[in-house]
Amino acid sequence: MALQAHCRRRHRVDILNAIEEVIHVQKQKGILSGDDVFLWRRRNDRFSQRFSSKDTLSLIRTAHPTCDWAKGIWTDSCVFCKAQMETRNHLFFECVFTEKVWSSLTRKLMAPHYTNNWDEIIDQLHHAQREFIMQWLIRYVFQTTLYTIWRERNNRRHGEQANSDKQIIQSVDKQIRNRLTSIRVLGDARYEGGMEKWFSTR
Numbered sequence: 626m627a628l629q630a631h632c633r634r635r636h637r638v639d640i641l642n643a644i645e646e647v648i649h650v651q652k653q654k655g656i657l658s659g660d661d662v663f664l665w666r667r668r669n670d671r672f673s674q675r676f677s678s679k680d681t682l683s684l685i686r687t688a689h690p691t692c693d694w695a696k697g698i699w700t701d702s703c704v705f706c707k708a709q710m711e712t713r714n715h716l717f718f719e720c721v722f723t724e725k726v727w728s729s730l731t732r733k734l735m736a737p738h739y740t741n742n743w744d745e746i747i748d749q750l751h752h753a754q755r756e757f758i759m760q761w762l763i764r765y766v767f768q769t770t771l772y773t774i775w776r777e778r779n780n781r782r783h784g785e786q787a788n789s790d791k792q793i794i795q796s797v798d799k800q801i802r803n804r805l806t807s808i809r810v811l812g813d814a815r816y817e818g819g820m821e822k823w824f825s826t827r
């Protein structure tokens with residue numbers, strides 16, 4: 626039991642560090658290049674520009690291989706609804722709480738293909754035939770929502786004050802606007818009308 630508890634703590638730290646690192650690299654890359662490069666951490670500490678469906682959360686599984694994943698972190702219940710087990714698919718975005726956030730941000734954007742199922746979302750991020758700016762928006766909203774919810778989850782686990790769904794939605798919205806504003810300055814024609822598109826789906 627002691628080993629198991631230790632593993633769980635290690636898992637949490639590894640997960641947090643891994644995700645923080647991805648955020649940091651992406652932010653730096655975004656500021657420097659101004660394009661829609663997605664840097665996802667892959668196995669063996671490699672970073673890839675290709676948006677991988679075996680993304681952020683799958684790397685967590687390999688973060689501490691000596692621990693038994695099945696007995697690890699996902700045996701906890703969800704911090705948002707406190708009713709179901711916390712799995713990847715539950716957290717993103719089948720939980721009643723996180724679905725509210727996801728739905729508010731993407732229902733119009735993804736229409737008529739809106740979904741809150743992880744695999745279907747990933748599929749859409751890869752394959753959907755949309756104009757550049759719409760696809761960029763969906764991807765950017767996805768990763769921003771992912772990280773914002775992940776941070777909220779960790780904050781709640783650490784006993785910090787909980788943000789409401791409305792506050793989380795506002796936070797993501799603000800991050801999207803800020804990103805669109807910073808892109809606009811670069812004058813890249815592909816992103817033209819991005820802010821208007823975003824407003825029209827709010």
Ligand SMILES: [Zn+2]
Binds near residue numbers: 703704715722
């Ligand atoms: Zn839940």
